[in-house]
Amino acid sequence: MFENKMPRYDILSEESMATLDAGWRRIVSEIGIEFISPWALDLFREAGQEVIGDNVKFDPDWVIAQLAKAPSEFGLRARNPKNNVHIGGDSMVFGAVYGPPFVREGDVRRDATFNDFQNFAKLSQVYGSLDSVGGVVCEPNDLDLDTRHLDMAYAAATLTDKFFMGNVVRAENAQDCIRVAEILHGGRAAIEEMPALISLINCNSPLRWDDRMLDSLREYALAAQPVVVTPFLLMGAMSPVTIPSTLAQQMAEAFTGIALVQVIRPGAPVVFGSFLSNIDMQSGSPQFGTPESGVGLLCTGQIARKYHLPFRGGGGLNSAQTVDAQSAYQTMMTMMPTFLSGTNWVMHTAGWLEGGLVSCYEKFILDMEILESLMVQFTPLVFDVGSLAFDAHEEVGAGGHFLGAAHTMERFRDCFYRPFLSNSDNYERWNRLGARDTQARASEIWKKKLEEYVLPEMDPQVLAELDEFMALRKSQLAF
Amino acid sequence: MFENKMPRYDILSEESMATLDAGWRRIVSEIGIEFISPWALDLFREAGQEVIGDNVKFDPDWVIAQLAKAPSEFGLRARNPKNNVHIGGDSMVFGAVYGPPFVREGDVRRDATFNDFQNFAKLSQVYGSLDSVGGVVCEPNDLDLDTRHLDMAYAAATLTDKFFMGNVVRAENAQDCIRVAEILHGGRAAIEEMPALISLINCNSPLRWDDRMLDSLREYALAAQPVVVTPFLLMGAMSPVTIPSTLAQQMAEAFTGIALVQVIRPGAPVVFGSFLSNIDMQSGSPQFGTPESGVGLLCTGQIARKYHLPFRGGGGLNSAQTVDAQSAYQTMMTMMPTFLSGTNWVMHTAGWLEGGLVSCYEKFILDMEILESLMVQFTPLVFDVGSLAFDAHEEVGAGGHFLGAAHTMERFRDCFYRPFLSNSDNYERWNRLGARDTQARASEIWKKKLEEYVLPEMDPQVLAELDEFMALRKSQLAF
Numbered sequence: 001m002f003e004n005k006m007p008r009y010d011i012l013s014e015e016s017m018a019t020l021d022a023g024w025r026r027i028v029s030e031i032g033i034e035f036i037s038p039w040a041l042d043l044f045r046e047a048g049q050e051v052i053g054d055n056v057k058f059d060p061d062w063v064i065a066q067l068a069k070a071p072s073e074f075g076l077r078a079r080n081p082k083n084n085v086h087i088g089g090d091s092m093v094f095g096a097v098y099g100p101p102f103v104r105e106g107d108v109r110r111d112a113t114f115n116d117f118q119n120f121a122k123l124s125q126v127y128g129s130l131d132s133v134g135g136v137v138c139e140p141n142d143l144d145l146d147t148r149h150l151d152m153a154y155a156a157a158t159l160t161d162k163f164f165m166g167n168v169v170r171a172e173n174a175q176d177c178i179r180v181a182e183i184l185h186g187g188r189a190a191i192e193e194m195p196a197l198i199s200l201i202n203c204n205s206p207l208r209w210d211d212r213m214l215d216s217l218r219e220y221a222l223a224a225q226p227v228v229v230t231p232f233l234l235m236g237a238m239s240p241v242t243i244p245s246t247l248a249q250q251m252a253e254a255f256t257g258i259a260l261v262q263v264i265r266p267g268a269p270v271v272f273g274s275f276l277s278n279i280d281m282q283s284g285s286p287q288f289g290t291p292e293s294g295v296g297l298l299c300t301g302q303i304a305r306k307y308h309l310p311f312r313g314g315g316g317l318n319s320a321q322t323v324d325a326q327s328a329y330q331t332m333m334t335m336m337p338t339f340l341s342g343t344n345w346v347m348h349t350a351g352w353l354e355g356g357l358v359s360c361y362e363k364f365i366l367d368m369e370i371l372e373s374l375m376v377q378f379t380p381l382v383f384d385v386g387s388l389a390f391d392a393h394e395e396v397g398a399g400g401h402f403l404g405a406a407h408t409m410e411r412f413r414d415c416f417y418r419p420f421l422s423n424s425d426n427y428e429r430w431n432r433l434g435a436r437d438t439q440a441r442a443s444e445i446w447k448k449k450l451e452e453y454v455l456p457e458m459d460p461q462v463l464a465e466l467d468e469f470m471a472l473r474k475s476q477l478a479f
Numbered sequence: 480m481f482e483n484k485m486p487r488y489d490i491l492s493e494e495s496m497a498t499l500d501a502g503w504r505r506i507v508s509e510i511g512i513e514f515i516s517p518w519a520l521d522l523f524r525e526a527g528q529e530v531i532g533d534n535v536k537f538d539p540d541w542v543i544a545q546l547a548k549a550p551s552e553f554g555l556r557a558r559n560p561k562n563n564v565h566i567g568g569d570s571m572v573f574g575a576v577y578g579p580p581f582v583r584e585g586d587v588r589r590d591a592t593f594n595d596f597q598n599f600a601k602l603s604q605v606y607g608s609l610d611s612v613g614g615v616v617c618e619p620n621d622l623d624l625d626t627r628h629l630d631m632a633y634a635a636a637t638l639t640d641k642f643f644m645g646n647v648v649r650a651e652n653a654q655d656c657i658r659v660a661e662i663l664h665g666g667r668a669a670i671e672e673m674p675a676l677i678s679l680i681n682c683n684s685p686l687r688w689d690d691r692m693l694d695s696l697r698e699y700a701l702a703a704q705p706v707v708v709t710p711f712l713l714m715g716a717m718s719p720v721t722i723p724s725t726l727a728q729q730m731a732e733a734f735t736g737i738a739l740v741q742v743i744r745p746g747a748p749v750v751f752g753s754f755l756s757n758i759d760m761q762s763g764s765p766q767f768g769t770p771e772s773g774v775g776l777l778c779t780g781q782i783a784r785k786y787h788l789p790f791r792g793g794g795g796l797n798s799a800q801t802v803d804a805q806s807a808y809q810t811m812m813t814m815m816p817t818f819l820s821g822t823n824w825v826m827h828t829a830g831w832l833e834g835g836l837v838s839c840y841e842k843f844i845l846d847m848e849i850l851e852s853l854m855v856q857f858t859p860l861v862f863d864v865g866s867l868a869f870d871a872h873e874e875v876g877a878g879g880h881f882l883g884a885a886h887t888m889e890r891f892r893d894c895f896y897r898p899f900l901s902n903s904d905n906y907e908r909w910n911r912l913g914a915r916d917t918q919a920r921a922s923e924i925w926k927k928k929l930e931e932y933v934l935p936e937m938d939p940q941v942l943a944e945l946d947e948f949m950a951l952r953k954s955q956l957a958f
Contacts, residue, residue: 009488009819016862023867034877055877109906207877237880241887241894243860245868281891284882285903291856291896299860319903325845325917326901328804332811333852340488340819354906366804373812377770381722381778383495388502389724398513398534398686401716403763408720412760415720417770422805424764424798427588427833438804 001131003090006378009340010302011295016244017306023248024255025060027207032057033256034208039218043263058256064307066259072308073344074226074269077196079184080161080456085131087198087226087271087344088310094371095134095165096124097316097351097359098200103138104322104353104360106443112138112359114151120351121159122453123364123446129372130350135165135200137351138359146477149173150470153180157466161456166199166220170212174199174219176473181225183465188223195269197225198345202275203253205231205238214260221264228312228345229257230273234286237279243292247299250274258309271345274300274313286355288317289330294337301341314338315348316367319355323362323439327353328370335370339378362442365449369421376417421445480610482569485857488819489781490774495723496785502727503734504539506686511536512735513687518697522742537735543786545738551787552823553705553748556675558663559640559935564610566677566705566750566823567789573850574613574644575603576795576830576838577679582617583801583832583839585922591617591838593630599830600638601932602843602925608851609829614644614679616830617838625956628652629949632659636945640935645678645699649691653678653698655952660704662944667702674748676704677824681754682732684710684717693739700743707791707824708736709752713765716758722771726778729753737788750824753779753792765834767796768809773816780820793817794827795846798834802841802918806832807849814849818857841921844928848900855896900924 012020027033032055035041041051050057073088085093103112117140124133133156140148149167156164157180166177181196182188191197201217204210220227231253233239239246254272261270276296277288297313304311314337318330331352338346350367353360381387392407402408408415421441423430434440491499506512511534514520520530529536552567564572582591596619603612612635619627628646635643636659645656660675661667670676680696683689699706710732712718718725733751740749755775756767776792783790793816797809810831817825829846832839860866871886881887887894900920902909913919 006490007488009486011485011859016860019862019867023869026869027872031872031876204878206872206875206879206881235881236887236891236894237882240868240871240881240884241890242866242868244862244866245871245886248867249872278895280903281895281897283903285905287895287898287901287903289901291852294856295860319901320917321902321904321906321909321914322916323804325802325804325807325921328807329811329845329849329852330901332808332815333856336811336815355903357906366808370808373770373808377773377812380490381495381774383498383723387721387723388498388727389719389721390502390505392719392724393506393510393685393728396685397510399683400685402685402714402719403716405719407724408715411720412715415715416757416760416766419766422766422768422798422809423800424759424762424766424834425800426764427800427836430800435800437801438799442804 001085002092002375004092004339004342004378005090005380008301008342009298011298012302020244020248020251020303024251027248027252028058028063028256029060031207033252035214036208037211037214040214040260043260047263063255063259066262067255067307067309069262069266070258070270070309071267073310075194076163076198077185077191077194078161078163079157083162085163090342091344092342092346093131093344094129094346094349095132096120096130096137097348098134099136100357100359101139101141102358104358106362109358111141113142114140116359117152118155118159119450120359120364121155122450125160125162125456126449126453127368129368129375132162132164133160134347135167147474150176150473153177154466154470157184158458159455163196166197166225168199168201168213168216171215171219174216178219178223178225179469180466183469184462192224195225199225199227201227201229201257203231203257205233205253206249207253209257217261218264221261221268224265224268226269226271227261228271228273229254229261230275230312233276235278235292236281243296243299246276246296247303250276250300251303272304272309272311274311276300277317288319288355289333291333293317294333297334297337297343298341301343310344312343312345312347314343314346316350316352316370317348318352321354323360323366323442327363328366331367331370335374339374361446362439365421365442365445366438369419373417480564481571481854483571483818483821483857484569484859487780487821488777490777491781499723499727499730499782503730506727506731507537507542507735508539510686512731514693515687516690516693519693519739522739526742542734542738545741546734546786546788548741548745549737549749549788550746552789554673555642555677556664556670556673557640557642558636562610562641564642569821570823571821571825572610572823573608573825573828574611575599575609575616576827577613578615579836579838580618580620581837583837585841588837590620592621593619595838596631597634597638598929599838599843600634601929604639604641604935605928605932606847608847608854611641611643612639613826614646626953629655629952632656633945633949636663637937638934642675645676645704647678647680647692647695650694650698653695657698657702657704658948659945662948663941671703674704678704678706680706680708680736682710682736684712684732685728686732688736696740697743700740700747703744703747705748705750706740707750707752708733708740709754709791712755714757714771715760722775722778725755725775726782729755729779730782751783751788751790753790755779756796767798767834768812770812772796773812776813776816776822777820780822789823791822791824791826793822793825795829795831795849796827797831800833802839802845802921806842807845810846810849814853818853840925841918844900844921844924845917848898852896
């Protein structure tokens with residue numbers, strides 16, 4: 001797990017922060033937030049908030065009091081304890097792309113299948129720098145809709161020994177995922193003591209929380225499994241066209257969602273989520289990897305820290321259709337701020353293409369190169385006699401070179417980041433070796449990496465219990 | 480001209496800075512720096528430094544006293560005063576790539592010609608966000624070696640009305656460039672009062688300054704035209720394999736070069752230059768856009784500010800062969816730190832490909848998109864009633880959308896950065912329109928931009944004087 005010990009790049013002044021604070025307070029108290037959920041409305045009414053129809057007008061100080069009950073950081077359990085992670089503080093935890101219905105493999109774009117899901121799970125297991133396959137790394141369209149959440153959880157649980165995300169399509173799916181986690185980790189008490197599932201709960205922005213998402217939120221909150229409470233904000237469509245107003249809205253939506261978690265189970269772990277970009281004002285299409293999304297992320301980090309909440313955001317977002325230059329610079333436009341803001345839980349780290357509609361094999365490899373490069377860039381320098389290397393300067397003197405210096409010989413193996421995708425061959429050699437661009441090289445790498453995959457060991461008794469649960473639930477759901 | 484009013488991302492502690500300070504002091508005083516230049520050695524000897532052979536051992540405090548004579552910022556004159564720039568402080572000034580002998584145009588890589596040089600000059604004129612064509616935007620291999628500096632200066636002076644760089648191949652070339660600047664700006668007094676040429680003086684790192692570069696440095700310093708005193712550091716070859724040792728070396732080399740400028744003409748403008756990356760330790764080939772180069776740049780900015788010197792660094796550096804994903808993520812890996820460190824003079828902003836061996840048309844367009852995006856990202860947010868947009872939230876409420884809100888209508892034209900290269904069409908539309916990747920789209924754009932080019936107006940008398948000087952010098956040099 002990566003810890004970001006570099007400084008945070010904070011860009012909001014105290015005054016701007018106070019303005020944002022006044023902004024979300026006005027939204028929740030004067031306009032209110034809709035909760036399309038009878039039980040949620042009841043809970044808020046019981047807690048003394050003003051409920052009229054589906055609208056809840058909040059006392060902002062009450063909301064803040066709820067936020068204060070959430071832990072500022074927490075651990076997340078993986079099947080292999082070596083892969084346990086920590087969400088919050090300086091930790092940065094990375095999961096693969098979430099949600100795409102399509103895959104791209106070289107020049108072929110097609111419906112995603114369960115085989116693709118399994119492949120991406122394997123790739124996520126192979127790369128040590130990736131902490132999780134995430135949840136729906138791609139939609140297994142060839143599987144039955146009612147039971148595919150079971151297949152995905154099973155694949156993530158067996159093909160990887162890392163943590164994974166819970167399903168949120170309906171409450172029953174959430175219960176199934178919690179049961180899988182119980183089986184993997186030795187029962188309910190274990191996962192309540194240290195959670196094993198993290199789940200994405202999106203707001204139907206602006207200012208509305210829908211029943212299905214809230215029903216899943218409740219299941220996970222009751223089991224003390226963290227939910228990522230995430231406003232879904234494409235500026236110009238789901239929020240106004242300025243970043244400050246969108247940040248105020250993001251706070252209003254996320255804070256009230258988090259308050260609900262704390263009402264359900266005080267102290268349950270929770271993550272302040274951000275998914276903030278903008279539409280193209282000409283075409284209305286979503287854009288990712290925009291400068292505005294980068295700025296939004298920097299601000300979000302600062303806001304989350306002010307309220308002592310772990311936060312989610314960033315990742316390798318872009319609007320590109322192929323693994324071309326656009327896919328790379330847009331990814332960097334969000335991934336660099338992801339590190340600058342010290343984002344705690346980074347979804348969509350690897351594989352995201354085409355505005356999130358496509359899980360792409362080659363993009364996965366590209367993203368791993370970017371991730372591992374940034375991990376090096378965001379590792380503090382060591383200042384000591386050895387790194388100052390006066391002896392090397394004495395040895396080489398003027399006009400020489402350092403290739404054979406003793407200091408170089410000691411350190412050459414790991415002194416620099418070693419790219420596995422970037423190429424620095426000279427033109428003649430590059431041409432002779434086939435003149436392959438980044439996409440072509442990535443295509444070769446993911447196939448090789450899949451071959452390197454080794455199934456992680458699993459306790460046979462746990463596997464048997466898991467298989468039994470799968471069979472039971474599939475028979476129950478098959479009608 | 481862009482002013483970066485965002486915070487600087489400083490990563491060096493006071494203690495680390497003190498360690499670096501001790502480091503360069505030890506190098507210049509105990510190992511010394513070689514100056515392959517009789518007149519430079521004389522000047523240092525006269526100034527009381529210890530000269531043995533070509534080696535000069537410096538009193539570090541004397542060096543610091545020389546640095547203190549250099550202005551911390553200065554103006555640079557363009558033919559069109561609207562294009563004047565300021566080097567130092569919050570200003571960031573951007574020039575195109577410098578030095579490549581080859582060009583790439585789509586899939587064709589070939590020797591660069593003067594026609595290419597002129598094309599890049601025109602593209603530099605068309606893009607308002609680029610402050611200068613730079614100097615040798617590509618090597619005009621089809622022109623006579625002895626006089627091509629005249630042709631390049633003439634092209635930059637007539638095809639653009641922006642400032643440009645002086646030639647440094649030999650002292651005579653520098654004199655010619657200074658004369659061109661005098662003609663353009665109304666005589667020597669004018670350019671001494673506010674300089675018109677900036678020139679790149681590279682160190683033959685490690686720890687050696689060569690005669691040709693120093694002879695050019697002297698010409699420019701005597702004329703009070705700024706030189707960019709730049710250690711040339713590929714870690715592992717020209718410096719040790721750690722960033723701290725390389726930073727200490729960079730200070731030792733740059734500071735002594737700057738001291739020489741101040742001995743020649745106290746108070747002459749000067750820029751602390753940085754060109755810092757690393758080699759691949761397996762193949763020995765240079766690598767650009769590495770995480771290490773990003774870290775080096777962040778540190779360099781902080782060092783330059785400590786010594787009140789404007790600094791140069793960054794740009795769109797990469798090792799890629801084509802305008803593929805690698806070219807883009809490596810460019811971002813240096814361009815983002817370029818902005819984070821508030822680099823004052825950014826060479827190689829547009830067109831750099833293949834480790835600097837190639838000026839590429841498509842890369843030029845890609846780099847302009849990246850540059851203009853980052854300018855938006857590094858523009859502080861406005862916090863006021865209008866940007867907080869409570870009225871928009873009141874108007875839209877819960878579950879609606881902001882596309883038709885009054886607040887959106889007022890701002891939709893310029894609320895977000897408008898990409899000219901990035902594409903966010905949906906897959907079907909993108910496919911129907913030819914499935915063009917970023918490189919293909921960039922190829923179309925540069926051709927269209929060249930058609931949009933308009934020759935900037937020029938005083939006929941100045942042009943006549945310039946033509947006369949060109950004819951004279953060409954006749955003198957043609958033997």
